[in-house]
Amino acid sequence: QVQLQQWGAGLVKPSETLSLTCAVYGGSLSRYLWTWIRQSPGKGLEWIGEINLGGSTKYNPSLKSRLTLSIDTSKNQFSLNLTSVTAADTAVYYCARGLQTVGASPWGPGTLVTVSS
Amino acid sequence: DIQMTQSPSSLSASVGDRVTMTCRASQSISSYLNWYQQKPGKAPTLLIYAASILQTGVPSRFSASGAGTDFTLIISGLQPEDVATYYCQQTSRSLPYTFGQGTKVEIK
Numbered sequence: 001q002v003q004l005q006q007w008g009a010g011l012v013k014p015s016e017t018l019s020l021t022c023a024v025y026g027g028s029l030s031r032y033l034w035t036w037i038r039q040s041p042g043k044g045l046e047w048i049g050e051i052n053l054g055g056s057t058k059y060n061p062s063l064k065s066r067l068t069l070s071i072d073t074s075k076n077q078f079s080l081n082l083t084s085v086t087a088a089d090t091a092v093y094y095c096a097r098g099l100q101t102v103g104a105s106p107w108g109p110g111t112l113v114t115v116s117s
Numbered sequence: 118d119i120q121m122t123q124s125p126s127s128l129s130a131s132v133g134d135r136v137t138m139t140c141r142a143s144q145s146i147s148s149y150l151n152w153y154q155q156k157p158g159k160a161p162t163l164l165i166y167a168a169s170i171l172q173t174g175v176p177s178r179f180s181a182s183g184a185g186t187d188f189t190l191i192i193s194g195l196q197p198e199d200v201a202t203y204y205c206q207q208t209s210r211s212l213p214y215t216f217g218q219g220t221k222v223e224i225k
Contacts, residue, residue: 105162
């Protein structure tokens with residue numbers, strides 16, 4: 001049974017970079033897409049982007065200029081970097097496994113990231 | 118972006134009731150529609166994918182239908198453990214994939 005565990009800084013200063021990592025346990029990175037989603041009170045659930053085993057990515061156009069997703073097959077992990085953060089980036093960030101046709105499952109437990117000085 | 122509109126935003130029903138909620142897309146998304154359940158303080162979990170296919174392990178009291186722009190999620194016989202917020206998500210070809218604002222289900 002695949003499980004996702006995620007970690008990263010919970011407090012990030014404005015204009016700095018938000019970095020999160022998600023580790024996949026009990027399964028391979030192959031055959032699926034690996035997704036990041038965030039949830040804030042003001043904007044609800046927001047799809048951030050996805051990456052596949054080969055490193056091909058799809059990004060939310062609203063975040064594309066600040067976003068980098070990467071994947072490390074040797075560690076069975078994938079990561080998110082979001083630069084130049086502002087208070088609007090404060091949210092619970094989730095990682096998830098998914099494909100376009102079968103939805104996102106499972107999800108990681110979520111990481112609350114607060115952008116504040 | 119494709120806008121997903123869920124209704125109602127909240128509902129209250131009795132245990133055993135049939136509960137219906139809808140999700141409407143601002144343009145056709147074929148059957149690229151997923152439903153998620155989120156309990157307080159927890160990550161969402163997948164209930165339904167491809168508009169009507171029940172995710173493995175999800176109770177059969179959950180069902181869904183629809184295609185194009187109009188979709189429905191039904192709980193046939195509401196249980197106390199179904200108290201949650203339900204979200205639809207479109208994953209059509211048009212990026213970004215977008216979510217509805219949610220329907221919060223409570224027990225009367």
